[in-house]
Amino acid sequence: MNTILFEIKDQVATITLNRPDRLNSFNTDMHAELKEALKQVQDPANNVRCLLLTGAGRGFCAGQDLSDRAVAPGTEAPDLGESIEKRYNPLVRTLRNLEMPVICAVNGVAAGAGANVAFACDIVLAARSASFIQAFCKIGLIPDSGGTWTLPRLVGQARAVALSMLGDKVAAEQAEAWGMIWKCVDDDQLMAEAGKLAAQLATQPTKGLALIKRALAASSTNTLDQQLDLERDLQRLAGRTSDYQEGVAAFMEKRVPDFKGQ
Numbered sequence: 369m370n371t372i373l374f375e376i377k378d379q380v381a382t383i384t385l386n387r388p389d390r391l392n393s394f395n396t397d398m399h400a401e402l403k404e405a406l407k408q409v410q411d412p413a414n415n416v417r418c419l420l421l422t423g424a425g426r427g428f429c430a431g432q433d434l435s436d437r438a439v440a441p442g443t444e445a446p447d448l449g450e451s452i453e454k455r456y457n458p459l460v461r462t463l464r465n466l467e468m469p470v471i472c473a474v475n476g477v478a479a480g481a482g483a484n485v486a487f488a489c490d491i492v493l494a495a496r497s498a499s500f501i502q503a504f505c506k507i508g509l510i511p512d513s514g515g516t517w518t519l520p521r522l523v524g525q526a527r528a529v530a531l532s533m534l535g536d537k538v539a540a541e542q543a544e545a546w547g548m549i550w551k552c553v554d555d556d557q558l559m560a561e562a563g564k565l566a567a568q569l570a571t572q573p574t575k576g577l578a579l580i581k582r583a584l585a586a587s588s589t590n591t592l593d594q595q596l597d598l599e600r601d602l603q604r605l606a607g608r609t610s611d612y613q614e615g616v617a618a619f620m621e622k623r624v625p626d627f628k629g630q
């Protein structure tokens with residue numbers, strides 16, 4: 369792989385966006401390689417129980433590589449709808465639907481689709497020097513990669529509108545204070561903290577965590593009645609996992625549970 373680094377170790381898959389000279393902005397190759405890596409993450413044979421996404425160099429991801437978008441005046445504009453449909457939307461859907469926790473370690477600036485892909489992950493840690501920018505408005509676009517859905521839910525309508533229309537930079541500490549991300553940590557601690565969290569999550573009841581993810585995702589559009597029904601159905605599934613049996617047995621025997629992710 370040329371545009372990302374990909375490793376599976378101790379049931380944790382790590383994907384590192386790796387075009388540092390372009391702040392890890394997305395091009396077609398990177399989308400293709402991400403798609404392939406995510407396929408491997410989902411392959412049961414690889415027994416991955418947590419995904420960690422981060423970036424190489426001083427940035428996390430600056431969104432679409434704009435050098436692929438410059439067109440001479442008078443020539444036909446690229447079909448961005450097709451690009452979204454074929455590449456960005458599948459990426460966001462895959463991250464949201466992945467049946468395991470997805471951690472994003474935002475090591476530097478996250479702009480445009482880079483910011484919104486981070487927000488599509490389950491738990492976002494950021495280096496204190498990192499920042500988030502809805503850069504789209506500065507080039508005449510709208511927030512994509514789920515940004516118009518996630519942002520209002522994370523920070524409320526007033527902040528979502530202003531951030532989307534002004535394209536202001538949100539520093540990691542502010543992002544944490546606004547509830548945009550889980551937390552920010554000192555730059556030199558980011559990968560250690562993210563690695564520790566990933567290692568911990570990879571030992572937890574993976575199916576149960578996937579069901580938590582499914583329930584919380586559905587809650588933003590469900591009524592309370594629908595959500596209660598969904599909780600009933602998902603709890604039924606959770607109660608049939610061997611990790612649930614192990615969790616109860618370990619509690620009764622006053623020992624640390626040995627979850628297998630099943």
Ligand code: T3D
Pocket residue numbers: 389390391393430431432433434435437448451452456477479480481482501503504507509512
């Ligand atoms: O097109 C479609 O398919 C639709 C989907 C769109 C999704 C999107 O993400 S649209 C939004 C695209 N992204 C942006 O508009 C952000 C553009 N970048 C920036 O505004 C700034 O680079 C940052 C605020 C992110 C960081 O600023 P700074 O000052 O820290 O770094 P820099 O000097 O601007 O960038 C460093 C290098 O990376 C620089 O190259 P150079 O001069 O050293 O050769 C810069 O050109 C390059 N770079 C940064 N972002 C991009 C990029 N090159 C191509 N595309 C980029 N997005």
